[in-house]
Amino acid sequence: MSGAAARSLCSMCSMSPNSLSVGAAWDRDGSVKRVGGLPPEIRAGTSAVRAPLQAGEFRQAVGRFATGVTVLSTLAGERHLGMTANSFVSVSLDPLLVLASVRRDARFHDPLLAAGVWGVSVLAADMSEASRFFAKRAHDLPDPFARWAHAIGPETGVVLLDGALSVFECRTVATHPGGDHTLVIGEVVFLDRRHEDAGPLVFYQGDYVEPVAVRTGPNGPA
Numbered sequence: 001m002s003g004a005a006a007r008s009l010c011s012m013c014s015m016s017p018n019s020l021s022v023g024a025a026w027d028r029d030g031s032v033k034r035v036g037g038l039p040p041e042i043r044a045g046t047s048a049v050r051a052p053l054q055a056g057e058f059r060q061a062v063g064r065f066a067t068g069v070t071v072l073s074t075l076a077g078e079r080h081l082g083m084t085a086n087s088f089v090s091v092s093l094d095p096l097l098v099l100a101s102v103r104r105d106a107r108f109h110d111p112l113l114a115a116g117v118w119g120v121s122v123l124a125a126d127m128s129e130a131s132r133f134f135a136k137r138a139h140d141l142p143d144p145f146a147r148w149a150h151a152i153g154p155e156t157g158v159v160l161l162d163g164a165l166s167v168f169e170c171r172t173v174a175t176h177p178g179g180d181h182t183l184v185i186g187e188v189v190f191l192d193r194r195h196e197d198a199g200p201l202v203f204y205q206g207d208y209v210e211p212v213a214v215r216t217g218p219n220g221p222a
Ligand SMILES: Cc1cc2nc3c(=O)[nH]c(=O)nc-3n(C[C@H](O)[C@H](O)[C@H](O)COP(=O)(O)O)c2cc1C
Pocket: 004, 005, 007, 008, 009, 010, 011, 012, 013, 014, 069, 083, 084, 085, 086, 087, 088, 101, 102, 103, 105, 106, 107, 108, 131, 132, 134, 135, 136, 139, 203
């Protein structure tokens, strides 16, 4: 696992080593299910279960949720900034909304909130180097996008990577605190799809993996 990969949150972000509290899981009949073999401490009249879990265990467990990888972009005045993120989620079709979760102490965070506009470039399988770069070295350079072929988004002026499978320009419509992250919800104001034959970059258990293409459709073989 690479050094950058070891910092994942989002499986990549640094997290406090403090223990985490988690809620219970419920069976269909409404009874409380034990989570991870931990002893339930159920208060009378409630179904709450709270148990101390370690951030490392959490990171390993969420790391088993395979994701795509994006490079987010935004503006700090004239300067273009970028940050690798796998917390990108599509939220709503009407209006068109997407979400990204950004660590509050990342250098990208404050400029993102200040600018109110951001780009998303969904990385193709051959873009792991860009993912590593925007997770680390990019932040020290005056023009982090200089070595990556890109265009400027027509609606917001943020950078969109040429090699990406799809790109989005977003205007922030809401932010929500999420622990040591901020959830940023954006309305999509421009999008484009490219490279139809290319595969996605996939992140799994702290590393980049080749997805196995099994095209059966969401409900299995017809
Ligand atoms: C595959 C991958 C996915 C990541 N996803 C996120 C994410 O969703 N949110 C986030 O805040 N950081 C994420 N990171 C970490 C940031 O890219 C990294 O912490 C940030 O660029 C470092 O910024 P800093 O030097 O200002 O701390 C991810 C890193 C990698 C390699």
